[in-house]
Amino acid sequence: MRVTQGCFSYLPDLTDEQISKQIQYCLDNGWAVNLEYTDDPHPRNTYWEMWGLPMFDIRDAKAIMGELNDCRRIHTDCYIRLSAFDATNTWESLRISFIVQRPADEAGFMLTRQEIGGRMMRYETRAYGLQKPEGSRYGG
Amino acid sequence: MDTPTPSVADAKTVRGKDRYRSGVMEYSKMGYWEPDYEPKITDVIALFRITPQDGVDAIEAAAAVAGESSTATWTVVWTDRLTACEKYRAKAYRVDPVPNGPGQYFAYIAYDLALFEPGSIANLTASIIGNVFGFKPLKALRLEDMRMPVAYVKTFDGPSTGIVVERERLDKFGRPLLGATVKPKLGLSGRNYGRVVYEALKGGLDFTKDDENINSQPFMHWRDRFLYCMEAVNRAQAVSGEVKGTYLNVTAGTMEEMYERANFAHELGSTIVMIDLVIGYTAIQSMSKWARKHDMILHLHRAGHGTYTRHKTHGVSFRVIAKWMRLAGVDHIHAGTVVGKLEGDPLTTRGFYDVLREDYNPMRLEHGIFFEQDWAGTRKVMPVASGGIHAGQMHQLLHHLGEDVVLQFGGGTIGHPLGIAAGATANRVALEAMILARNEGRDYYREGPDILAQAARHCLPLRQALDTWGDVTFDYTSTDTPDFVASPMPAY
Numbered sequence: 001m002r003v004t005q006g007c008f009s010y011l012p013d014l015t016d017e018q019i020s021k022q023i024q025y026c027l028d029n030g031w032a033v034n035l036e037y038t039d040d041p042h043p044r045n046t047y048w049e050m051w052g053l054p055m056f057d058i059r060d061a062k063a064i065m066g067e068l069n070d071c072r073r074i075h076t077d078c079y080i081r082l083s084a085f086d087a088t089n090t091w092e093s094l095r096i097s098f099i100v101q102r103p104a105d106e107a108g109f110m111l112t113r114q115e116i117g118g119r120m121m122r123y124e125t126r127a128y129g130l131q132k133p134e135g136s137r138y139g140g
Numbered sequence: 141m142d143t144p145t146p147s148v149a150d151a152k153t154v155r156g157k158d159r160y161r162s163g164v165m166e167y168s169k170m171g172y173w174e175p176d177y178e179p180k181i182t183d184v185i186a187l188f189r190i191t192p193q194d195g196v197d198a199i200e201a202a203a204a205v206a207g208e209s210s211t212a213t214w215t216v217v218w219t220d221r222l223t224a225c226e227k228y229r230a231k232a233y234r235v236d237p238v239p240n241g242p243g244q245y246f247a248y249i250a251y252d253l254a255l256f257e258p259g260s261i262a263n264l265t266a267s268i269i270g271n272v273f274g275f276k277p278l279k280a281l282r283l284e285d286m287r288m289p290v291a292y293v294k295t296f297d298g299p300s301t302g303i304v305v306e307r308e309r310l311d312k313f314g315r316p317l318l319g320a321t322v323k324p325k326l327g328l329s330g331r332n333y334g335r336v337v338y339e340a341l342k343g344g345l346d347f348t349k350d351d352e353n354i355n356s357q358p359f360m361h362w363r364d365r366f367l368y369c370m371e372a373v374n375r376a377q378a379v380s381g382e383v384k385g386t387y388l389n390v391t392a393g394t395m396e397e398m399y400e401r402a403n404f405a406h407e408l409g410s411t412i413v414m415i416d417l418v419i420g421y422t423a424i425q426s427m428s429k430w431a432r433k434h435d436m437i438l439h440l441h442r443a444g445h446g447t448y449t450r451h452k453t454h455g456v457s458f459r460v461i462a463k464w465m466r467l468a469g470v471d472h473i474h475a476g477t478v479v480g481k482l483e484g485d486p487l488t489t490r491g492f493y494d495v496l497r498e499d500y501n502p503m504r505l506e507h508g509i510f511f512e513q514d515w516a517g518t519r520k521v522m523p524v525a526s527g528g529i530h531a532g533q534m535h536q537l538l539h540h541l542g543e544d545v546v547l548q549f550g551g552g553t554i555g556h557p558l559g560i561a562a563g564a565t566a567n568r569v570a571l572e573a574m575i576l577a578r579n580e581g582r583d584y585y586r587e588g589p590d591i592l593a594q595a596a597r598h599c600l601p602l603r604q605a606l607d608t609w610g611d612v613t614f615d616y617t618s619t620d621t622p623d624f625v626a627s628p629m630p631a632y
């Protein structure tokens with residue numbers, strides 16, 4: 001399966017040149033680019049691990065691509081997402097977020113159903129990869 | 141026909157003992173026409189388009205509107221003198237002829253804040269659009285715009301979720317959200333209905349939606365619909381790894397019944413419920429409070445609004461409804477598509493979107509916005525564009541409506557020749573390709589068709605969507621357009 005979180009998941013994986021142009025768009029808007037990685041892509045896993053702090057002071061797309069490549073080298077089999085923070089009052093949140101690396105084999109999710117009286121159902125979405133401990137779920 | 145100049149000859153407020161002599165007196169002499177009045181920053185201001193009956197003086201008509209929407213009755217009453225009546229009188233303070241609108245006038249009327257109960261749209265509207273719209277000396281009356289003072293805005297909760305928190309909750313940033321209304325709107329069983337929801341969400345939409353008149357009919361009772369829809373939502377979340385939702389319409393005959401349906405939706409884990417505008421302002425505010433308490437996004441379908449928003453000389457402009465609904469506290473509201481099948485002049489629609497999404501609206505006559513409006517931190521409402529739109533218009537939709545909007549492709553998803561999921565994928569691919577191009581700095585509005593054609597090379601469903609609907613447009617003249625001239629009009 002293909003996790004379709006983020007705003008470009010339905011396009012073919014972006015090339016580095018394309019990613020770089022999106023970074024430039026973020027910088028032109030004055031946003032702080034942020035990298036995060038995880039091996040638990042559950043749709044409600046909000047807090048992926050941060051690759052350092054949001055890059056408030058790096059205003060150069062090339063330097064940010066360098067950070068991304070470092071993150072990719074260390075976390076070869078993780079999901080990595082690139083997002084950007086806008087600190088403008090009454091927004092103060094992300095303006096963009098998209099996946100820039102996925103594991104070679106995306107395990108996907110199991111949906112379990114627990115019948116709880118009448119026709120009511122309790123649903124649970126569980127990642128297939130999660131039986132293994134953190135850090136060893138994909139490939140490694 | 142020349143527009144007669146409003147008469148100001150006799151329109152002077154009578155004061156003292158003579159003011160309260162029993163009998164009938166012109167409204168403009170009773171204190172409802174005060175051309176020298178400077179509105180206070182705490183005043184509510186309303187702008188009416190008035191069309192007086194033949195022979196009725198424009199200023200007298202404006203004063204009558206001020207009177208009938210505040211303290212006046214048809215005759216002088218001595219009991220006025222027991223009150224601080226000058227404060228309670230609404231004051232017409234400016235009357236302008238409508239540019240290119242013979243026989244019509246814009247009347248500006250100021251209301252003291254003390255006239256209104258805090259936090260009640262019902263109370264506000266009972267005054268402003270209460271008796272006055274049936275008033276005989278007027279041929280027609282339209283409420284065009286309102287300025288709410290910050291002191292009044294702060295008495296409302298506003299949207300419980302708002303655009304930013306909705307995006308955080310759904311984990312979706314940087315692109316419009318995508319939805320579809322399940323079709324056919326009537327007749328599907330719960331089981332068949334859920335199939336449409338599943339296919340559309342699996343294919344790439346973020347939301348599906350009940351239509352305004354899907355409540356609990358013989359062919360599908362509400363509990364059945366909710367159960368099958370939530371099965372579909374959960375399945376789609378698991379196959380995509382994305383948060384999905386479906387607007388469960390909880391509109392019902394009584395408040396008790398609506399709460400029961402909403403609570404069931406909450407129990408089932410839905411992220412969003414839906415209501416129709418026809419349930420009324422008080423019910424909407426109650427549902428907003430309920431939504432706040434239950435971490436629920438509240439979607440409002442503007443069912444019925446066309447009966448009073450569309451006609452240019454009589455009724456209430458949708459920009460006013462949009463302001464009331466932002467105060468009342470809905471998170472989503474249908475606000476027009478510009479390019480789709482329903483009424484929508486581009487600039488007028490832009491004005492509606494501004495009212496819903498901006499922190500501060502400057503006066504923009506070209507968008508139909510007559511007053512500056514400070515929203516004082518009130519959360520932003522996500523506009524919804526629905527009705528006759530398709531993937532081939534993606535560049536136009538993004539250009540006219542921007543990024544913070546839900547684009548709803550009902551027929552444009554479900555009518556796809558390869559099926560519902562393919563229709564959904566076509567829309568999602570078209571959207572992402574357009575966002576990518578825009579962010580890269582391309583002139584996406586002009587290059588739109590090329591960008592779509594290029595994206596369709598790796599996406600058969602998009603190619604088929606473009607082949608099926610590429611040329612479909614709804615190009616009719618709008619009835620609701622702004623009337624303004626670039627330079628300010630003289631005031632009388």
